[in-house]
Amino acid sequence: MVSRRTLLPLSLLLAVPAQAATAGFDAFLDGVRVDARRAGVSPGTIQRAFTGLRPNDRVLELDRRQPEGSLSWEEYRDRIVSQTRTENGRRHYNESRSLLSAIGTRYRVDPRVIVAIWGMETNFGSNTGGFGVIEALATLAWDGRRASYFRTELIAALKVLDGGHIAPARMKGSWAGAMGQPQFMPSNFERLAVDFDGDGRRDIWDSRADALASIAHYLARNGWRDEEPWGQAVQAPPGFDGERAETESRRPLREWSRMGFRRADGGPLPPSEIETSLVLPRNGTSQVFLCHQNFRVIRRYNSPVNYALAVGLLSDRFG
Template sequence: MLARRTILGGVAALAAAPAFIPHAQAQGGFDAFLEGVRAEARRGGVSAGTLQRAFTGLRPNQRVIELDRRQAEGFLTWEEYRDRIMVNPTRVQNGQRNYAEYRSLLQAIEGRFRVSPRVIVAIWGVETNFGGNTGGFGVMEALATLAWEGRRAEFFRKELLAALRVLDGGHVSPARMTGSWAGAMGQPQFMPTNFERMAVDFDGDGRRDIWDSRADALASIAHYFQKSGWREGEPWGRAVRPPAGFNIDAADTGGKRSLRDWNRLGFRAEDGGPLPASELEAALVLPNRGSGQVFLGHHNLRVIRRYNSPVNYGLAVGLLSDRFG
């Protein structure tokens, strides 16, 4: 899903700061850029009225540029990221409460998309704190700033044009179209192109409202996982105890073996018991910046990482999902 990585993982979004571009000609260049986008969007069928609503008063936001250039990923150890950010007691408790409160909705979503409600709730929790923190930036302002600024201009221009199509479809108003500084939107934190491909109208009101409709938001997460290849009924993975003499620095993380074979090699469940006598394939997975914890990951862990690619994210979502249901 990515280039979204900057805004995912449950880190609180920052409120948008007042725009400040330290170049006298910046706004003139920005206005010219918007005219180019306007012309391209009109050729793509976006209405003049939508463009007027979206672009009136739009200015580049220096804070967005600063955040894009100062992505602070990778500084936490695996254990800090796991215990402080992702699988902390508050998030677990809130997830259990939400899982119970929306059990009927989650069961209906599972019936349609065949995706585990536990992973849906885990994604919902780490992305936006169960819908409580969807970001305080105007998506149009953020995407236009990043597309104009140029470091990843092509990517963000495509997202800006997609966001205009979302507006033109009547799914959300420009004022309500808020999200992260990188343009990820709503409770699932979808980029606009992902919205176009994956957002669904689960409540049947004619709009794909991932901002204010919990049914649409959670079903859209499930749809993303379904399209990414989620295998119903299979686990994502598990923490394991490696055998004596295991050299973590020389570990082969590319090969797959059945759980039965991993057990024969001396790997055990985290509590010391045997692994299941199963032919389900798994590969060794090692957290980045970890202190020795080892996992066996199945196909569904790879699916989680298609939502957001860092290995620590995938492992933490898996661990969190195990605490629900």
């Protein structure tokens, strides 16, 4: 005997989970509305941001299959610190020289590093992401894998809209909600984005001045040391064993020199007191670096070791 359940139209059976998901998402948004109002976001902003909002399946797909980073350091370095990116960076650096000088003077951060991060994050502002930030963050907060983190970022994004810094249709970013030319998460926007061009908005999407100054402010607030280098590639002493290397200690550069480390060209390291750590690239086979405080600050912007090394190497090519 065929059960009565099997006689239901297939379209109806398939619609039930979708309807349940939609109801669950709507209930989730109702809870966010309450939290956003408590955080001071106006009802009008919430209404405009949430009208027609639905989960984005592509966001969930990208979140669940993030790459593991299997490239070797040398492959990553050659791909990222490419001749094309170097030439584009030099061109943008020269085009914005006066702006970068003003930003560097105010925040005491190396303009070359600002441009290198800009190039790494969004290819000098040309690829800022095509996802609606509210949609992406709401999807990730509702999905539940990192619900608390993304719910906090969603509330912060609503505050950005409420502040009038960007129109909802222009508030685009990555699938994970990183926004604009510096790829700030909304909570970082709240704390660190700046209005450098003085128009009353912190526009990290369309204002180059605001975007680059916001990168500088981020670095300055995280401990950038003016006039200090980020680090350098070096030659390790004979018999050096990377697997047993001491990478946690910080000691004056002169001590690393005494231990037999030399500049990449074979010359002696300076007898400097600058605080220095040994850094080995992830999946590296040949290069060794000695790095300083500013390298650690770059890692606070984006934590992977290879990212920070690439920023440093790229910045060295701009001046």
